[in-house]
Amino acid sequence: MDYIDPHIHMVSRITDDYETLARMGCVAISEPAFWAGFDRGSADGFRDYFRQLTEVEPKRAANYGIQHFCWLCINAKEAENVSLSRDVIAMIPEFLDRPGVLGVGEIGLNKNTRNEAIVFLEHLDLAAKYDQSILIHTPHLEDKYQGTRMILDMLEDDSRIDHARVLVDHVEEHTIGEVLDRGFWAGMTLYPITKCTPSRAVDMIEKYGPERLMANSAGDWGPSKPTAVPDLIFEMRRRGHAESFIRRVVYDNPVEFFSQSRNFNLRPRQSESLEHLR
Amino acid sequence: MSSPKQIFDETFLSMRSKLLDIAAALDRIDRAADGVAIEDPRRGRIDEAIRILAEDSPSDERAKKLQNLFSRPYDAKWRREFGL
Numbered sequence: 001m002d003y004i005d006p007h008i009h010m011v012s013r014i015t016d017d018y019e020t021l022a023r024m025g026c027v028a029i030s031e032p033a034f035w036a037g038f039d040r041g042s043a044d045g046f047r048d049y050f051r052q053l054t055e056v057e058p059k060r061a062a063n064y065g066i067q068h069f070c071w072l073c074i075n076a077k078e079a080e081n082v083s084l085s086r087d088v089i090a091m092i093p094e095f096l097d098r099p100g101v102l103g104v105g106e107i108g109l110n111k112n113t114r115n116e117a118i119v120f121l122e123h124l125d126l127a128a129k130y131d132q133s134i135l136i137h138t139p140h141l142e143d144k145y146q147g148t149r150m151i152l153d154m155l156e157d158d159s160r161i162d163h164a165r166v167l168v169d170h171v172e173e174h175t176i177g178e179v180l181d182r183g184f185w186a187g188m189t190l191y192p193i194t195k196c197t198p199s200r201a202v203d204m205i206e207k208y209g210p211e212r213l214m215a216n217s218a219g220d221w222g223p224s225k226p227t228a229v230p231d232l233i234f235e236m237r238r239r240g241h242a243e244s245f246i247r248r249v250v251y252d253n254p255v256e257f258f259s260q261s262r263n264f265n266l267r268p269r270q271s272e273s274l275e276h277l278r
Numbered sequence: 279m280s281s282p283k284q285i286f287d288e289t290f291l292s293m294r295s296k297l298l299d300i301a302a303a304l305d306r307i308d309r310a311a312d313g314v315a316i317e318d319p320r321r322g323r324i325d326e327a328i329r330i331l332a333e334d335s336p337s338d339e340r341a342k343k344l345q346n347l348f349s350r351p352y353d354a355k356w357r358r359e360f361g362l
Contacts, residue, residue: 112350112356114361114362117360117362118362121362141348142349142350143349143350144345144349145345145346145349145352146349146350146352146353150352150356153354153356172345173341173342173345174342174345174346175345200341203341207338239280240280
């Protein structure tokens, strides 16, 4: 089945992973800007990172027939440095019109601090001013519930933010209901230990329905599995779900959400491409 | 939708294995404590989690309850505290 991974950090993955994803049916990915595992020292470090996301990764992906899209921001962890964050936010508009840039993300909170909230609000302002979609990171483990509620508070306080253009990622059983009830999109991250297993993610799909719900691998430099979305597909098939129902979660929903971004130009696989052989 | 029997057929051995892992880890902690009272608050949260799992009334909220148990509380007045 063709599928889209709406959240994966391919800058941290080897080229063989692109080949494996392609063999598993992945036709497109979206890559949010994130923490590299160390704090960068200057805005120029982010400028190079944004060039990597908008120039280098699309070419690596294209070699395997995968379309690459991305989101730009300074992540919540480095947002503790407000001065650096403001320099990076001021630079982002240079990149917003580049092909494949879908919006601002993954912004959010990490330890739910005042500085993180300040930078989150300034990212929201940037997104509103430039009419951008938003992809949100919610915190880890014990910080997730508190941080998610704080994020929802800030989103709802800004009347310029269209809830249908916001994807709140890494939802779990205790946060998914609030996110969907308020009209946002929700993403479930399939991780080996933290976040969701494929089984729990399918439980949530069955409980809440497929509307405005996606699943991703968030594959990165830590413990993660870039082929986690096919694991979800396998689990849904094992439980007897219809192919059209599965496809809605892993393909149609990402397409519907991303289509709100002006730089989203998915080229679906063309069966007609074999016409010349007939 | 699978029947309860089907789900047990599919998941019983996995659930059994995970429960044994928890039992063995608690045994290991007790051996390490060597009879001294365990002050670590995480032990209390594990005990509370096991109590939630053992609730015998029908529920499809056990996972959500465990998530809430392992979460920091949310205070709706956080913006006032932060001056935002």
